[in-house]
Amino acid sequence: MSFPWAKAYEPKAPLMRFLDERLPLPRFVYNAVGAGYPVPRNLSYFWNFGILAGFCLMLQIVTGIVLAMHYSANALVAFNSVEHIMRDVNWGWMLRYAHANGASFFFVVVYIHIFRGLFYSSYKAPREMIWLLGVVIFLLMMATAFMGYVLPWGQMSFWGAKVITGLFGAIPLVGEPLQVWLLGGYAPDNAALNRFYSLHFLLPFVIAGVVILHIWALHIPGSSNPTGVEVKSESDTVPFHPYYTAKDGFGLGVFLLIYCLFVFFLPNNLGHPDNYIPANPLSTPAHIVPEWYFWPFYAILRAFTSDFLLPAKLWGVLAMFSAILCWFFLPWLDRSPVRSGHYRPLFRKFFWFGLIPCMAVLFYCGGAPAEEPFVMLSQIATAYYFLHFLVILPIVSLVERPEPLPYSITDAVLGTPENDGTVKGHMIQGENARPAV
Amino acid sequence: MASTTGAAPDDAMTTVGNPGDGDAGTHPVRRRDFINIAAVSAAGVGGLAVLYPLVSQMAPSKDVLAESTTELDLSAIQPGQAIKAVFRKQPVFVRNLTPQEIATANEVAVDSLRDPETLTERTKEGHGNWLITMGVCTHLGCVPLGAGEGENKGEFGGYFCPCHGSHYDTAGRIRKGPAPANLVVPEYEFTSDTTVVIG
Numbered sequence: 001m002s003f004p005w006a007k008a009y010e011p012k013a014p015l016m017r018f019l020d021e022r023l024p025l026p027r028f029v030y031n032a033v034g035a036g037y038p039v040p041r042n043l044s045y046f047w048n049f050g051i052l053a054g055f056c057l058m059l060q061i062v063t064g065i066v067l068a069m070h071y072s073a074n075a076l077v078a079f080n081s082v083e084h085i086m087r088d089v090n091w092g093w094m095l096r097y098a099h100a101n102g103a104s105f106f107f108v109v110v111y112i113h114i115f116r117g118l119f120y121s122s123y124k125a126p127r128e129m130i131w132l133l134g135v136v137i138f139l140l141m142m143a144t145a146f147m148g149y150v151l152p153w154g155q156m157s158f159w160g161a162k163v164i165t166g167l168f169g170a171i172p173l174v175g176e177p178l179q180v181w182l183l184g185g186y187a188p189d190n191a192a193l194n195r196f197y198s199l200h201f202l203l204p205f206v207i208a209g210v211v212i213l214h215i216w217a218l219h220i221p222g223s224s225n226p227t228g229v230e231v232k233s234e235s236d237t238v239p240f241h242p243y244y245t246a247k248d249g250f251g252l253g254v255f256l257l258i259y260c261l262f263v264f265f266l267p268n269n270l271g272h273p274d275n276y277i278p279a280n281p282l283s284t285p286a287h288i289v290p291e292w293y294f295w296p297f298y299a300i301l302r303a304f305t306s307d308f309l310l311p312a313k314l315w316g317v318l319a320m321f322s323a324i325l326c327w328f329f330l331p332w333l334d335r336s337p338v339r340s341g342h343y344r345p346l347f348r349k350f351f352w353f354g355l356i357p358c359m360a361v362l363f364y365c366g367g368a369p370a371e372e373p374f375v376m377l378s379q380i381a382t383a384y385y386f387l388h389f390l391v392i393l394p395i396v397s398l399v400e401r402p403e404p405l406p407y408s409i410t411d412a413v414l415g416t417p418e419n420d421g422t423v424k425g426h427m428i429q430g431e432n433a434r435p436a437v
Numbered sequence: 438m439a440s441t442t443g444a445a446p447d448d449a450m451t452t453v454g455n456p457g458d459g460d461a462g463t464h465p466v467r468r469r470d471f472i473n474i475a476a477v478s479a480a481g482v483g484g485l486a487v488l489y490p491l492v493s494q495m496a497p498s499k500d501v502l503a504e505s506t507t508e509l510d511l512s513a514i515q516p517g518q519a520i521k522a523v524f525r526k527q528p529v530f531v532r533n534l535t536p537q538e539i540a541t542a543n544e545v546a547v548d549s550l551r552d553p554e555t556l557t558e559r560t561k562e563g564h565g566n567w568l569i570t571m572g573v574c575t576h577l578g579c580v581p582l583g584a585g586e587g588e589n590k591g592e593f594g595g596y597f598c599p600c601h602g603s604h605y606d607t608a609g610r611i612r613k614g615p616a617p618a619n620l621v622v623p624e625y626e627f628t629s630d631t632t633v634v635i636g
Binding site for chain 2: 070094
């Protein structure tokens with residue numbers, strides 16, 4: 001693992017030597033986020049988001065464990081126990097807002113992380129496993145976030161639980177018994193609330209486990225970089241510490257500023273007022289939408305309105321799950337040997353003018369009421385979404401003529417020395433370039 | 438990073454310095470050192486500030502603190518009787534002492550006690566017959582017997598803790614057994630002749 005020039009850990013203090021011989025934990029940290037991990041020298045701020053996602057996971061686990069000390073998972077008292085946290089528990093309001101907004105920010109960070117991966121084709125060999133594990137983490141996150149949203153047992157919690165478990169009811173033959181089994185009843189009630197709580201507590205630790213695999217898989221080929229050119233020599237890399245601890249630290253500071261702005265000044269802006277009404281099984285809120293981070297997928301779910309071979313309901317459910325499951329096949333759908341979107345003119349056009357607007361439309365329509373023109377817009381965007389991944393991407397990767405790549409990361413950063421001794425940069429997309437010395 | 442070609446900060450501190458670091462030769466404190474210390478300090482202070490609410494949330498919440506007074510009506514308690522009330526989710530014994538019990542308590546030589554206190558010190562002036570103590574054994578926190586009708590009052594006619602055999606006398610003072618101190622007298626005051634507010 002890692003590159004031959006990676007610095008070896010040399011403990012100096014006797015205590016660290018003692019520890020290193022028996023449990024080489026400091027060595028592990030040194031090789032993961034210390035000077036022992038050589039990282040491409042040209043990473044942009046888009047490479048901050050892995051660390052940020054890890055930070056969000058820790059934030060959610062810490063605040064979540066604290067909230068669990070005060071929350072009661074019982075349908076009779078759950079809503080009141082959340083209000084008890086807000087009003088009575090010391091700093092409870094802050095801890096709850098930190099957890100609720102922490103979920104939103106976790107998704108912001110992870111979406112940027114995913115689209116970084118999509119633009120720079122971080123899913124390509126030899127990093128397929130990192131991508132696949134990442135998609136697994138994303139699916140686990142969605143399940144965890146959904147179940148967490150049910151716990152306050154407000155109106156949106158209740159009806160969210162009912163609608164999402166209703167998705168499983170669309171499956172032919174086993175659907176309805178499956179839904180009843182998932183809920184432990186015919187509608188969400190105490191049994192559902194308790195199991196959601198139990199799983200909401202468990203899954204973050206499962207996520208943490210998969211994150212360890214994700215990072216383990218990352219450290220075998222090493223980090224990708226904005227040129228997509230693999231590391232060739234020591235001059236292409238810098239040690240993670242202090243270079244990227246500093247860069248990630250700065251990114252973390254910016255992240256925390258925006259996050260704290262929401263926690264302290266806009267704590268309910270990302271939530272729904274209806275969830276401050278206790279769950280009522282007899283009345284559905286007029287405008288029921290999931291949390292914002294599910295909107296694109298919710299739009300895909302609602303885009304199917306007429307029966308065609310299969311019932312519309314089933315199409316919607318299949319499409320929604322397929323929208324994420326198709327990411328598992330991405331490493332084999334995109335056959336271009338060039339990774340970075342910076343050197344792929346056609347891919348780049350479809351990314352910026354196809355996929356990104358498509359996601360924006362799905363995002364907007366998912367949060368809009370289920371009426372025209374949003375239904376039609378969702379349908380067009382859903383069609384493009386699947387076309388993009390299943391048709392356009394494979395074809396583009398075959399017909400596209402990529403732009404010339406720099407020989408190495410160092411060349412991309414410093415420019416290529418010419419025969420006459422002058423330096424001539426040939427960077428194409430200059431965002432990572434520095435003035436030649 | 439001030440320079441793409443410069444050495445790592447650790448090295449930079451001992452070498453002459455990078456462009457933009459100012460005149461390193463004459464000023465021992467350099468810009469990069471300052472940034473480093475400022476960044477680490479800000480992160481450290483921020484980390485500590487976050488710890489405070491995480492620790493504080495375990496302290497009694499506002500609804501628990503709101504339970505910290507209990508008002509009792511004593512009019513139905515006859516001499517020789519006792520009741521168990523609840524103060525902060527713990528039992529409180531309120532006992533109307535008989536003249537004989539008061540006399541027994543006053544006969545004891547205070548100096549001979551493990552936790553020397555007179556009955557007068559443990560009651561309020563003008564309400565000398567009302568012994569109000571926590572019903573929590575000072576040994577390990579069990580509820581002593583003796584407040585209920587027909588319960589074992591121990592060898593000294595007060596309270597008896599069945600967990601580890603502590604005997605308390607009619608003033609609630611420890612007389613025999615492992616408990617280190619007398620039954621605790623909570624803060625209370627009489628708001629009328631028959632009403633008492635504990636806490």
